[in-house]
Amino acid sequence: MNYKYFPHTEADIEQMLQRIGVQSLDDLYAEIPASVVWKKEYALPSSMSELEIRNYFTELGKKNCPLTIFVGAGAYDHYAPSVIPQLISRSEFLTAYTPYQPEISQGTLQYIFEFQSMMSELTGLECTNASMYDGPTATAEAMFMAVASAKKKKKVLISETVNPNVMRVVRTYAFYHGITLETIAEKDGCTDKAEMERLLQAGEVAGVIAASPNKYGIIEDFTGFAEAVHAQKALFILNADPSTLAVLKSPAEWGADIACGDAQTLGMPLNFGGPYVGYLSCTKELVRKLPGRIVGATKDVDGKRAFVLTLQAREQHIRREKANSNICSNQSLMALYVTIYLSLMGKQGLREVNELSYSGAHYLYEQLLATGKFTPAFNKPFLKEFAVRTTLCPKTLQEKWKENGFFAGIEIADGVLLFSVTEKRTKEEIDRLVALIKEV
Amino acid sequence: MKYYDKLIFELSKEGRRGYTLPENRLKQYSMEELPASLKREKELMLPEVSEFDVVRHYTNVSNKNFGVDTGFYPLGSCTMKYNPKLNEEMAALPAFTSLHPLQPEDTVQGALELYYRFAHALAEVSGLAEFTLNPFAGAHGELTGLMVMRQYHIQRGDLKRTKVIVPNSAHGTNPASAAVCGLEIVEVKSKENGRIDVEDLKPLLDDTIAGIMMTNPNTLGLFETEILEIAQLVHACGGLLYYDGANLNPLLGKCRPGDMGFDIMHINVHKTFSTPHGGGGPGSGPVGVAPALVDYLPNPHVKKRADGVFYVENGDKASGSVSGFLGNFGVMVRGYTYILSLGKENIKMVGPLATLNANYIKESLKEEYYLPIEDICKHEFVFDGLADKSTGVTTLDIAKRLLDYGYHAPTIYFPLLFHQSIMIEPTETESIETLDEFIHVMKVVAQEAKDDPESVRTAPHTTPVRRLDETTAAKHPILSYRDLLKEV
Numbered sequence: 001m002n003y004k005y006f007p008h009t010e011a012d013i014e015q016m017l018q019r020i021g022v023q024s025l026d027d028l029y030a031e032i033p034a035s036v037v038w039k040k041e042y043a044l045p046s047s048m049s050e051l052e053i054r055n056y057f058t059e060l061g062k063k064n065c066p067l068t069i070f071v072g073a074g075a076y077d078h079y080a081p082s083v084i085p086q087l088i089s090r091s092e093f094l095t096a097y098t099p100y101q102p103e104i105s106q107g108t109l110q111y112i113f114e115f116q117s118m119m120s121e122l123t124g125l126e127c128t129n130a131s132m133y134d135g136p137t138a139t140a141e142a143m144f145m146a147v148a149s150a151k152k153k154k155k156v157l158i159s160e161t162v163n164p165n166v167m168r169v170v171r172t173y174a175f176y177h178g179i180t181l182e183t184i185a186e187k188d189g190c191t192d193k194a195e196m197e198r199l200l201q202a203g204e205v206a207g208v209i210a211a212s213p214n215k216y217g218i219i220e221d222f223t224g225f226a227e228a229v230h231a232q233k234a235l236f237i238l239n240a241d242p243s244t245l246a247v248l249k250s251p252a253e254w255g256a257d258i259a260c261g262d263a264q265t266l267g268m269p270l271n272f273g274g275p276y277v278g279y280l281s282c283t284k285e286l287v288r289k290l291p292g293r294i295v296g297a298t299k300d301v302d303g304k305r306a307f308v309l310t311l312q313a314r315e316q317h318i319r320r321e322k323a324n325s326n327i328c329s330n331q332s333l334m335a336l337y338v339t340i341y342l343s344l345m346g347k348q349g350l351r352e353v354n355e356l357s358y359s360g361a362h363y364l365y366e367q368l369l370a371t372g373k374f375t376p377a378f379n380k381p382f383l384k385e386f387a388v389r390t391t392l393c394p395k396t397l398q399e400k401w402k403e404n405g406f407f408a409g410i411e412i413a414d415g416v417l418l419f420s421v422t423e424k425r426t427k428e429e430i431d432r433l434v435a436l437i438k439e440v
Numbered sequence: 441m442k443y444y445d446k447l448i449f450e451l452s453k454e455g456r457r458g459y460t461l462p463e464n465r466l467k468q469y470s471m472e473e474l475p476a477s478l479k480r481e482k483e484l485m486l487p488e489v490s491e492f493d494v495v496r497h498y499t500n501v502s503n504k505n506f507g508v509d510t511g512f513y514p515l516g517s518c519t520m521k522y523n524p525k526l527n528e529e530m531a532a533l534p535a536f537t538s539l540h541p542l543q544p545e546d547t548v549q550g551a552l553e554l555y556y557r558f559a560h561a562l563a564e565v566s567g568l569a570e571f572t573l574n575p576f577a578g579a580h581g582e583l584t585g586l587m588v589m590r591q592y593h594i595q596r597g598d599l600k601r602t603k604v605i606v607p608n609s610a611h612g613t614n615p616a617s618a619a620v621c622g623l624e625i626v627e628v629k630s631k632e633n634g635r636i637d638v639e640d641l642k643p644l645l646d647d648t649i650a651g652i653m654m655t656n657p658n659t660l661g662l663f664e665t666e667i668l669e670i671a672q673l674v675h676a677c678g679g680l681l682y683y684d685g686a687n688l689n690p691l692l693g694k695c696r697p698g699d700m701g702f703d704i705m706h707i708n709v710h711k712t713f714s715t716p717h718g719g720g721g722p723g724s725g726p727v728g729v730a731p732a733l734v735d736y737l738p739n740p741h742v743k744k745r746a747d748g749v750f751y752v753e754n755g756d757k758a759s760g761s762v763s764g765f766l767g768n769f770g771v772m773v774r775g776y777t778y779i780l781s782l783g784k785e786n787i788k789m790v791g792p793l794a795t796l797n798a799n800y801i802k803e804s805l806k807e808e809y810y811l812p813i814e815d816i817c818k819h820e821f822v823f824d825g826l827a828d829k830s831t832g833v834t835t836l837d838i839a840k841r842l843l844d845y846g847y848h849a850p851t852i853y854f855p856l857l858f859h860q861s862i863m864i865e866p867t868e869t870e871s872i873e874t875l876d877e878f879i880h881v882m883k884v885v886a887q888e889a890k891d892d893p894e895s896v897r898t899a900p901h902t903t904p905v906r907r908l909d910e911t912t913a914a915k916h917p918i919l920s921y922r923d924l925l926k927e928v
Contacts, residue, residue, distance in 0.1 A: 003786040005522055005714075006793055007871035016800045016872060020816075025792040028799060028816055029694050031665050036699045043564050047783025050526055056780065057773075061535025063550030069540050074764055077540065081459060083491060085532065087498045095507030095523050097515055098720040101849050103840070103903035107505030108719035111498070114448055117921040121485050127919050130720065133576035136764040144620075165764045172738070172760025176587055176621045219478050247471060249480055262764070272551045273541030273765025274576070275722035287917065293720065297924055298913035301898075305445060306905040310913040321625045323616035329577040329710070333718030336498075343448050343494045344458035347484040352461050355471055362469035381474055398544070407543050427465050 003047070068429055069270070070364075070408035072217070072385045072420030074135065074165050078243065078353065079424050080267045084340045088333055098293070098329065102308045103300075108332065109307035112295040115335040118342045122245040123259035124252025125281040130293035131335040132278030132327065135262025136169035139209065139239050141325055142260040142280060143170055145289045146207025146235040147179055148324045153206040153234075155180040157199050159191035161214035166239060170209070184208075189378035189387070190220045193228070200232045207258075211239040212248065216418070217361075217385025218378060219248060226255025235286075241265050242279060244383055246350035251281070258282045267341040268334065277334035287311065291325030356423035357384035360430060364421050367434040377416050385420040387412060392440055400440050406433055443904060444500035449921045451497060452487040458494050485922070504904045505719070506848055512874050514801075516820045516851035516863025517611065517659060519689050519711035524781065527715060527774035536773060541765035545751050552750035555742045555766060558776040559726065562707055565787070566688075567698025568728035571707075572737040574767040578686055581706025581725025582617035582653075584738055584762050588704055588729060589651050589680050590621060591736040591759040598678070601650040605679075607636050609660060609855045611686055614653045623650060630857060634660040634813045638669060645673055651680035655687050656700065657818035659855040659863075661798065671701025680704060680733075688712045689867070690795045690819035693788030703730040712790075713775035724771035738762045793868035794819040797875060801864055804879045808886035812858060819867070825860030826889055833889035833896050835860040840907065841888070841899035845881045 002009075013025070022028060029037065048056065069077035088094065092107055099105030099112075112130045119128040132138035143156050158170060160183050174181040184196045191210050199205065208229045213219050222238075229236040238256040243265035245251075251259035264276035282290055288311065296310035345353065361384045368374040368388055377387040390397070394411045401408045406429075409417035421430070489497075506513075513520035531537075539548050559571040575581040586604070593601040604623045606614045608630055615625045626649075629640045635658070652674050656664045664670065674681055683697040683705035689712045691697070697705050709715050709724035717723070729737060735757040743753050752766075779787065795818050802811065802821045809823035825835050839849035839862075851863040866875060888896050900906055918924055 003782065003789070005524065005782070005869055006786070006789060007869070008793055008796075012872045013796065016796050020796075020799045020803050022816070025796060028792065028795045028818075029663075031663050031816065032695055033665070033668055036668070036695055038693065038695050038699070042784045042787060044561055044784040044787065045780060047785050048780045050781075053526060053530065053777060053780050057530045057533055057777070058535075060550040060554060061533055063553065064535050064539055065543075065547040066535065066538040067540070067543060067547060071540055071542060073542055075541050079461070083495055087495065087502075089528065090499065090502040091507050091509035091523075092502040092505035093507070093719055094528075094716045095509045096505050096719045097513065097518055097520060097717045097848075100515075101506075101839070101843060102908050103900050103905055104504075104506040104843050104848065105719075106904050107501045107503070110447070110501050110504070113919075114921070116919055117447075117449065118486060120920045120922065124482055126923070127917075133580060133721075134764045137576070137580070137762070165761075168739075168761040169764065172587070172762060173620075175760065176590060178622050219474070221475075221477060223477065245480065246484055247480055249478055250482060253480065253482060269537045270540045271537050272539040272548065272769040274763070274768040275770050276764070277722075287919070294917075294919060296913040297918040298909045300905040300908050302906055304905050306908050308908045308910055308913050310910070310917055310919075312914075321615045321619055323619045326579045326583055326613050326616035326620045327577075328579045328613055329717070329721040329723045331576070331718075331722045332720035333716075334722055336719070339448075340494060340498060343487050343489055343497075344491065345486075346457060346459075346488045347486045348457060348488070349459040349461065350484075350486070352464075356461060356464055358471045359464055359466035359469040363466045366469075381478060383471075383474075402544060402547065407540055407547070410542060423461060426462075 067405055067407040070406060070419050070421060070433060071410050073410060073418055074163050075270055075273065076265045076420060076422055077270055077424055078265055078267050078422050080269055081341065081344050084337055087340055088336050093333065093336060099309060106307060109295050111336045111339050113297065113307050115339045116295060118339060119279050119281055122242045123281040124250035125259055126284045127287040127290055128279060128281040129290050130295060131330040131332060132280050132292065133331060134276045134278045136166045138260040138278030138280045139166050140170045140173035141291050142237045142258045143174060143179065143207060143209065144177065144324045145258060145286060146237060148289050149235060149286060150206035153204050154178060155182065155204045156207045156209065157182050157184050157196060157205055158209040159184045159211065160186040161191055162209060162211040162239060163215045189216045189218050189380055197228050200228060205232055205234045207235040207237050209237045209239065213241060213244065213383055213385060216378060216387040217382040218380040219383060222254045244354060246347055247354045257286060263338045266338045268337060275331055275334050277331040277338060292327045292330055353423050354383065357421060360421035360425050361386060364419060364430045367430065371434065371437050373437060384422060385418065387416050387418050389416050396440055400436050404436055408433055447921060448487045448489065448497055451489050451493050454488055456488045456490050458489050458491045511846050512870060512878055513848040514850045514864045514866050515848060516865040517686055519865060519867055521714055521867035522869040523714055523716040524778060526781065527777045530777045531770045531773040549750055552742050554776055555772060556744055556750055558772050561779050562726055563728055565692060566705060566728050567696030568705065569731040570734045570737065571726045571728040573724065573726045573772055574738055574763040575725035575727055576763060576768055577721060577723040578706060578708040578725045579613040579617060580762065581727050582613055583621055584727045585682055585704040585706050586617055586621040586623060587759040588733055588736045589682060592680065592733055593650055595757065600648050603648050604650050605644055605652040607654065609658050609857055610653060611655060611659060611684060614684060634662045635664050635666065636670060638666050641670065642673065645677040647678060649677055649679040651682055653682040653684060655684040657687050657690060660813060660822050661817035661820035662815060663818055667700050686711060687819065690791045692790040694791045698730065703733060709771055709775040714778040715771050715774040722768045722771055724768045740766065790868050797866040797868060797870055801866055801875055801879060805882050808883055820863055820865035822855065822858065823862040824858040826886055828890060831889040831893050833893050835862050837896045837899060838885055841885045841896045843900040844902045847878060847881065
């Protein structure tokens with residue numbers, strides 16, 4: 001039984017059982033009804049050595065094919081600086097629990113404070129929490145905030161141009177929470193403002209959710225949206241890609257009350273979908289509706305600056321039967337990831353990331369159109385993601401690309417393909433991707 | 441070591457940079473083309489620092505933290521066991537980290553296989569039919585599990601069932617999850633011996649009950665000995681049993697929730713299956729269900745064809761979707777590494793050794809600390825403050841004093857059944873020497889409370905910062921560097 005994760009020797013166990021006053025380890029479970037005591041062996045693999053486990057995962061990994069990524073749709077292949085994994089692996093960060101004892105958790109508390117500061121800079125909204133699970137759940141919780149703020153109103157509008165993965169989760173949360181979710185139809189790839197106004201006029205609306213860039217990669221013009229939403233005493237919620245906020249109008253500049261989304265775009269590996277990190281920011285007026293953990297600055301008894309979990313007298317701590325959120329653990333370590341990323345990149349680096357992505361995406365767009373097999377799906381401004389219509393068979397195309405090591409052009413509607421280009425893609429990769437079209 | 445007190449913003453100097461990017465060879469396409477109305481106008485205040493500034497800053501910041509690797513962390517209900525390093529190495533393999541979640545199935549067979557195998561390993565140790573690994577954390581698992589519970593009743597047309605029973609000893613997230621899921625909470629009392637009062641439960645059971653949420657062993661670390669009767673009663677009234685897996689650790693090798701009659705459960709992979717807590721996530725909260733509920737698990741599902749090929753499926757009976765993709769995949773790699781490391785031979789020792797450690801501490805300290813319920817505990821137990829109530833030293837003081845001695849504090853003031861709860865969970869990865877030293881320090885603190893209560897009441901004395909002004913922090917929130925600048 002001497003396994004390396006258990007320090008107990010036979011003699012230790014004897015000595016401990018004696019102190020407790022029982023004969024055997026089984027005696028520690030004497031109160032469990034005999035019919036439910038597990039006496040068999042688990043149908044699990046036998047214990048493997050480190051060498052065997054390494055081999056196992058290497059072999060398992062060979063069943064995957066890493067591809068050159070030209071797809072986003074909610075997860076983007078951005079550059080990840082090498083210092084970040086090194087720093088977040090420090091066990092003082094990695095193996096700590098939630099910072100409930102602030103005197104020995106200033107490391108965690110301080111980076112969360114820095115994370116909140118940076119996300120508030122990007123969104124332009126004063127208050128940000130310690131992080132959410134991912135973009136879709138952050139958006140669902142933003143919806144809860146709107147409903148909680150509106151007291152009796154239980155209807156929320158969501159634009160059809162919001163990413164379908166986000167939409168699915170928001171729809172699920174709304175259903176169980178008793179919220180009526182209505183979709184605002186799209187027009188030319190953008191939220192139909194007139195339709196939104198019509199739905200707002202019908203009344204009972206607590207909030208309106210839109211996205212920037214939207215599910216087609218389009219940068220929508222939200223001029224007049226916040227005014228229309230606020231006129232009905234509802235909240236304007238913007239799901240925004242934070243990486244783009246270095247260059248695009250911030251949620252606050254659009255008049256949004258809440259910003260939410262996935263911060264995976266801030267240099268995080270794709271990791272087959274997770275861990276990523278959601279963010280949730282809001283105006284000062286809404287801070288007491290903001291779920292999850294929030295860190296504030298304060299002083300200790302000696303007057304030293306320090307950080308602490310604050311505004312905890314909410315949600316599941318008090319009035320837990322009436323809670324609007326149940327989030328506890330979030331994605332703290334990934335918030336640290338984002339904080340280090342933004343420290344390294346700064347506003348200049350983030351601007352360059354967007355410039356490179358913009359250039360690459362627009363080059364690919366033009367090259368695709370130049371083949372004569374593609375036409376624009378919309379004629380709207382975009383940054384790193386865009387949709388085009390093709391006359392070719394999407395399946396055949398995708399198969400061709402896959403055989404040659406590319407993941408590109410997912411089909412989002414009949415004959416409409418979505419592409420994404422980040423700063424990681426080179427001109428050679430783009431040229432190769434386009435050249436392959438001729439072989440189809 | 442020098443005390444480090446800078447924020448990254450305070451290192452910033454205009455013109456410094458911490459990155460390199462390739463030169464833009466496609467400059468003819470420039471963001472300048474974008475309409476001005478879509479562009480950001482407000483200045484963006486991010487730090488301008490060199491790479492080494494960043495490395496040294498976060499290294500210094502980390503030194504103000506305490507992790508499991510730093511020292512003993514007897515935080516009740518959190519299962520702060522050793523986080524094996526091999527788990528981290530496997531989770532960092534590029535063959536997994538570079539995969540886009542929407543890649544064609546035939547290019548991610550290894551990742552899908554891992555998801556599938558880990559889910560099945562969890563089902564085996566839980567005695568349930570199938571698991572989804574999509575939920576991101578324990579509380580998220582609770583919410584997901586309750587969605588499954590509601591969906592089961594809804595699809596049977598049994599729409600009256602809108603109440604869920606929660607014991608008064610439950611984790612705080614249980615009622616919060618139920619409320620978020622649109623369920624009404626009905627509380628059931630505990631008996632003198634800390635277990636659910638079955639007589640109090642009986643009159644609550646009618647056709648409006650969707651189910652009951654239980655933790656077993658409960659938050660006092662006590663096994664619910666009447667579980668079979670409870671299961672029978674709840675099922676007889678048409679309700680389902682939800683198992684809060686936060687306390688699963690002591691049952692490994694001894695007992696399976698499914699065999700006790702539970703229909704739905706979540707597992708905290710970051711507790712029982714050794715993945716790091718990361719200062720509050722990323723965790724993973726897989727949800728498992730009995731055979732009749734499999735179709736209601738949230739989308740997407742990972743399935744295996746008869747020919748051994750794995751695929752992703754979205755079922756139309758599912759309770760919805762709770763995640764953008766397939767959950768915290770990186771955490772699953774770590775959890776599965778742990779299962780393969782221990783194997784069936786060692787995993788069955790986790791529960792007994794965790795239980796042994798907990799009882800050893802309990803028996804060693806019950807003279808100095810008040811033990812409200814004398815019984816064999818499982819992985820954790822609860823003291824109600826010091827045995828000597830005359831000193832005026834509170835549980836908070838004891839917790840803070842432990843920090844001076846190099847320990848993380850136990851969980852305090854939870855469960856709410858007692859006024860001065862001190863909840864201790866040592867886990868199976870601690871040695872008798874570590875436990876003996878901790879026991880010794882706990883006794884020293886109890887003695888200090890008598891001889892020099894002031895030193896305990898004003899603790900900690902040796903930590904990077906001392907007790908904080910939490911009242912001002914809440915009354916006058918300073919939540920960002922910009923807020924902080926306004927203070928000066």
